[in-house]
Amino acid sequence: DAGVTQSPTHLIKTRGQQVTLRCSPKSGHDTVSWYQQALGQGPQFIFQYYEEEERQRGNFPDRFSGHQFPNYSSELNVNALLLGDSALYLCASSLTGLEKLFFGSGTQLSVL
Amino acid sequence: DAKTTQPNSMESNEEEPVHLPCNHSTISGTDYIHWYRQLPSQGPEYVIHGLTSNVNNRMASLAIAEDRKSSTLILHRATLRDAAVYYCILRDLTFSSGSARQLTFGSGTQLTVLP
Numbered sequence: 001d002a003g004v005t006q007s008p009t010h011l012i013k014t015r016g017q018q019v020t021l022r023c024s025p026k027s028g029h030d031t032v033s034w035y036q037q038a039l040g041q042g043p044q045f046i047f048q049y050y051e052e053e054e055r056q057r058g059n060f061p062d063r064f065s066g067h068q069f070p071n072y073s074s075e076l077n078v079n080a081l082l083l084g085d086s087a088l089y090l091c092a093s094s095l096t097g098l099e100k101l102f103f104g105s106g107t108q109l110s111v112l
Numbered sequence: 113d114a115k116t117t118q119p120n121s122m123e124s125n126e127e128e129p130v131h132l133p134c135n136h137s138t139i140s141g142t143d144y145i146h147w148y149r150q151l152p153s154q155g156p157e158y159v160i161h162g163l164t165s166n167v168n169n170r171m172a173s174l175a176i177a178e179d180r181k182s183s184t185l186i187l188h189r190a191t192l193r194d195a196a197v198y199y200c201i202l203r204d205l206t207f208s209s210g211s212a213r214q215l216t217f218g219s220g221t222q223l224t225v226l227p
Contacts, residue, residue: 004155013202023129033214042199042217045155090155092215099203100143101215 002027004093004104012110013081019077021107025093032065032074033101035090043090050096051076056110086111116200122221124190132185132221134200139180143202146215147174151196156217159198180196186189195225 005024013019030049035043043087045058049101050067068074073091078085092101117135124130135175147159160167160174162183167174173186187194197220 035215035217040164043215045214045216048214049117058214084181092155099146099161101148101156105153105155111168 004091004102006089006091006104006107008107010086010108010110011112014112015081015083017081017107017111018079019081021078021089021091021109023074023076023091023093023104025072025074025091025104029093029095029102030072031096032068032072033092033094034061034074034076035092035103037088037090037106039087046076049086051081081111082110085109116218118198118200118218118221120219121224123224123226124187125226126192127189130187130190130223130225132187132198132200132223133182134184135182136200136202137181139202140203140204144204145174145176145180145183146201146203147172148199148201148217149194149196150199150213150220151193156199161203184224189227190223190225192225192227193221195220 003026007022033048034046037043047057048055048059052068062081065077088106090103090106092100092103125130144161144163146161148156149159150156160172175184199217199220201215
């Protein structure tokens, strides 16, 4: 049983560009959350998707948007990239009603 | 979510027990205590969670103070593979179907295991 898979593993972009990160949840999971982790810090919640809708959002600007597909996979889009967007982006999946989250290994985004 | 306080770093010798403390003096009655750990170059990994009673699983034990204002994650025999950042997180149980139940991470405790 594959766990949470994220692609790509690494990505280099320049300021002002747009980026799309992808996540496939663990088999049977219906909820996907995205987190941003800056170097040396704990992950910060971006938003969560359930039933193809954004259910809750953290303190991130509208440049960060997402989508969940009928097969529960998800995308994170970031527009107008800033140097400060350089971070590890983590996807986590869970099954509604259960406490445990499963995380992928993340996408390391570098903005030059 | 209520806040937790953890030491920035701890060291342990291999094959010895490790006690990782967490203070959460503002915990509410519906807050579960969760522990996740993050190994180098990986995403966080669930370790254990509990509400009031002590909990055991194959990875660790969780000891919760009677007043619930503090807890301790216990690794019974540390191995080199246990070197990681350990996060103590409070998570409110209150939810309705489909609503988000995010995790609020702090800075965690960096555990170093010495051979």
